Amino acid sequence: MSNVKVAILSNYATWALEGRPGYRPDVGRHPSPWVVNLAHALARLGTIEVHVVTQTDEIDHDMEAESQGVRLHFLRCPRRLRAATLFVFDCERLHRALRRIQPDLVHSHGTEDVYTIAALKSGYPMVMTMQGLQFKIARHVNTPLFSRMRLMQVWEQWCLRRVRHIIAKSGHVAESVAPLAPQAQIHRIPNAMNPAFFEDTVRATPSEPQRLLFGGIIAPVKGLQYLVTALDQLRMRRPGVKLVVVGVPGRGSEGYYKSIREQIRALRLEEVVEFRGFQRPENMALEIAQASIVVVPSLHEMFCNMVAEAMAIGRPVVASRVGSLPELVDDGQTGLLVPSANPESLAAAIERLLADEPLRTRMGLAAVEKARRLWDPQQVARQTEAVYRIVLGTNSDDAER
Numbered sequence: 318m319s320n321v322k323v324a325i326l327s328n329y330a331t332w333a334l335e336g337r338p339g340y341r342p343d344v345g346r347h348p349s350p351w352v353v354n355l356a357h358a359l360a361r362l363g364t365i366e367v368h369v370v371t372q373t374d375e376i377d378h379d380m381e382a383e384s385q386g387v388r389l390h391f392l393r394c395p396r397r398l399r400a401a402t403l404f405v406f407d408c409e410r411l412h413r414a415l416r417r418i419q420p421d422l423v424h425s426h427g428t429e430d431v432y433t434i435a436a437l438k439s440g441y442p443m444v445m446t447m448q449g450l451q452f453k454i455a456r457h458v459n460t461p462l463f464s465r466m467r468l469m470q471v472w473e474q475w476c477l478r479r480v481r482h483i484i485a486k487s488g489h490v491a492e493s494v495a496p497l498a499p500q501a502q503i504h505r506i507p508n509a510m511n512p513a514f515f516e517d518t519v520r521a522t523p524s525e526p527q528r529l530l531f532g533g534i535i536a537p538v539k540g541l542q543y544l545v546t547a548l549d550q551l552r553m554r555r556p557g558v559k560l561v562v563v564g565v566p567g568r569g570s571e572g573y574y575k576s577i578r579e580q581i582r583a584l585r586l587e588e589v590v591e592f593r594g595f596q597r598p599e600n601m602a603l604e605i606a607q608a609s610i611v612v613v614p615s616l617h618e619m620f621c622n623m624v625a626e627a628m629a630i631g632r633p634v635v636a637s638r639v640g641s642l643p644e645l646v647d648d649g650q651t652g653l654l655v656p657s658a659n660p661e662s663l664a665a666a667i668e669r670l671l672a673d674e675p676l677r678t679r680m681g682l683a684a685v686e687k688a689r690r691l692w693d694p695q696q697v698a699r700q701t702e703a704v705y706r707i708v709l710g711t712n713s714d715d716a717e718r
Contacts, residue, residue: 506701
């Protein structure tokens with residue numbers, strides 16, 4: 318496959334704009350690292366001209382940049398009232414960018430924003446990576462009847478009834494969307510990891526025996542409150558235990574973040590929990606390496622980069638038995654699975670691993686082997702390129718399903 322131009326429509330990290338006049342970074346805006354990793358890996362194949370088109374309110378005028386062979390198009394857009402207009406102006410903004418780029422194919426990510434809506438309305442051949450599953454997430458968080466998330470559930474159904482090719486990052490996602498998109502061909506391709514998490518030098522970083530790590534956007538669906546409760550139970554039996562939280566509240570989750578800080582104060586855990594804020598991949602890899610256990614107490618996950626990153630570095634994971642997590646974590650081999658929203662089970666699993674260093678070592682080695690086999694970014698890029706061939710009709714072979 319050569320001379321193919323692909324436009325990825327998605328949220329995207331704005332780091333390439335650092336130092337530019339008119340750029341005001343907001344760490345609460347999700348950087349979508351899986352899209353960054355995939356775009357860079359696709360560009361490294363040498364057969365695809367990769368463009369990324371993303372909207373952001375962090376800039377006061379449209380900007381362009383280049384990162385590792387990927388051409389980035391940042392479009393200025395307002396933060397509010399976009400959904401109230403049914404994304405009419407967003408679609409026109411994105412379509413203007415696509416007309417300038419003239420791609421052979423559009424690859425949209427997610428249904429929690431406008432990108433797949435715009436791709437479907439653009440007229441270009443397209444494929445969607447399913448990122449939202451709003452209809453499942455809404456079951457685990459309190460959603461007001463009249464809210465953006467409710468509207469996005471409607472748009473999600475609209476998109477699923479029309480898209481012809483869907484990339485599902487896990488079996489859980491594939492099984493969830495298949496009944497809602499009977500017309501679509503579903504391709505199973507996981508997220509691509511950042512190469513920083515596969516570095517042997519990072520893996521060699523010594524871990525602290527009592528150090529736990531929670532990483533990711535701080536939002537209700539991530540279940541951090543259950544980990545805090547479990548930590549309160551643990552410290553009575555293991556006084557040296559410590560939790561490092563790497564991440565920031567996502568947009569709209571500021572109230573939840575405040576409740577977590579209040580919970581920590583009420584339980585007098587201020588000396589036990591350390592918040593490290595947002596970290597870029599290289600620093601995140603070091604944070605994982607210094608931990609003995611990575612804990613993922615989520616209420617729902619479609620893939621979970623945090624699990625894959627921890628496994629690539631060789632750290633065992635304690636995770637909820639929900640969504641795609643049982644596909645990522647082999648219970649008893651690369652980590653332990655526990656019931657969701659259950660602090661007692663979470664505390665027991667963490668304590669079991671903290672007390673058994675040889676078990677942690679064996680699980681870590683098994684985790685690295687699985688991560689290298691499944692989530693190497695170049696392997697994911699080649700699988701994605703195969704789907705592009707199918708969408709463009711240049712190859713009759715089926716992609717991995």
